[in-house]
Amino acid sequence: MSKIVILTGAGISAESGLGTFRDEGGLWAQHRIEDVATPEGFARDPDLVHDFYNARRQQAATAQPNAAHIALARLERDYAGDVVIVTQNVDSLHEAAGSTAVLHMHGRLNSALCYGCGHRWDAPPEMGLGTPCPACGAAKTRPDVVWFGEIPYFMEEIAHHLAAATVFASIGTSGQVYPAANFVQEARAFGAATVELNLEPSEISRAFDTRRFGPATEVVPDWVHSLLA
Numbered sequence: 217m218s219k220i221v222i223l224t225g226a227g228i229s230a231e232s233g234l235g236t237f238r239d240e241g242g243l244w245a246q247h248r249i250e251d252v253a254t255p256e257g258f259a260r261d262p263d264l265v266h267d268f269y270n271a272r273r274q275q276a277a278t279a280q281p282n283a284a285h286i287a288l289a290r291l292e293r294d295y296a297g298d299v300v301i302v303t304q305n306v307d308s309l310h311e312a313a314g315s316t317a318v319l320h321m322h323g324r325l326n327s328a329l330c331y332g333c334g335h336r337w338d339a340p341p342e343m344g345l346g347t348p349c350p351a352c353g354a355a356k357t358r359p360d361v362v363w364f365g366e367i368p369y370f371m372e373e374i375a376h377h378l379a380a381a382t383v384f385a386s387i388g389t390s391g392q393v394y395p396a397a398n399f400v401q402e403a404r405a406f407g408a409a410t411v412e413l414n415l416e417p418s419e420i421s422r423a424f425d426t427r428r429f430g431p432a433t434e435v436v437p438d439w440v441h442s443l444l445a
């Protein structure tokens with residue numbers, strides 16, 4: 217059974233109006249990573265961190281999946297083999313487009329986490345440190361996202377998928393953050409054919425067998441069409 221493993225990054229959601237991190241004027245040009253995307257930043261100022269994620273959650277709540285997300289959902293539905301999306305994104309646009317096999321390795325904006333008891337629940341639109349945990353009642357609520365210095369989710373499951381991949385695609389990521397940036401090497405080592413679909417060359421472009429450059433809403437539907445033809 218052939219298996220397509222697809223890594224997605226912020227670039228696939230750019231045309232849905234959600235900002236990327238490292239493009240001109242991106243999120244890391246507006247906010248310091250150490251303030252809003254590290255455990256130390258959260259310990260120092262939890263309100264600042266919650267404000268940052270509350271704003272992104274509000275924005276993501278009104279964003280619509282674009283032609284790239286929709287094409288990947290069609291691929292999962294119509295492809296004869298297995299299709300798995302491993303996303304670095306914390307928005308839920310893959311699910312909104314209809315994809316069901318989606319692993320959020322950096323967590324999700326729509327999930328809240330109690331760092332007291334480990335309980336996860338659907339995040340309210342606005343949350344703060346004092347939002348009581350529905351399980352233990354503690355006021356130890358954090359965004360259920362993976363910060364720099366923390367271990368991404370689903371790493372064991374992702375390793376199994378990469379080992380079984382016949383095709384590995386990377387869509388809309390600058391390839392600057394590990395371990396995701398190394399997935400292409402892992403998939404290649406197991407014999408997968410690799411393709412990068414991105415607006416422009418990334419840090420890891422030369423690791424791929426083939427590359428398709430352009431906006432995701434153009435290159436992803438074309439790529440999916442070529443797989444289903």
Ligand code: APR
Nearest residue numbers: 225226227230236237238304388389390393414415431432
């Ligand atoms: N279509 C396709 N690709 C695009 C588009 C588009 N319309 N717009 C931008 N891109 C590409 C950019 O060229 C860039 O290579 O998307 C990539 C976005 O890169 P980053 O902003 O670095 O985002 P990403 O690679 O997802 O970041 C990875 O870093 O900060 C952490 O946790 C955060 O998950 C994030 C991780």
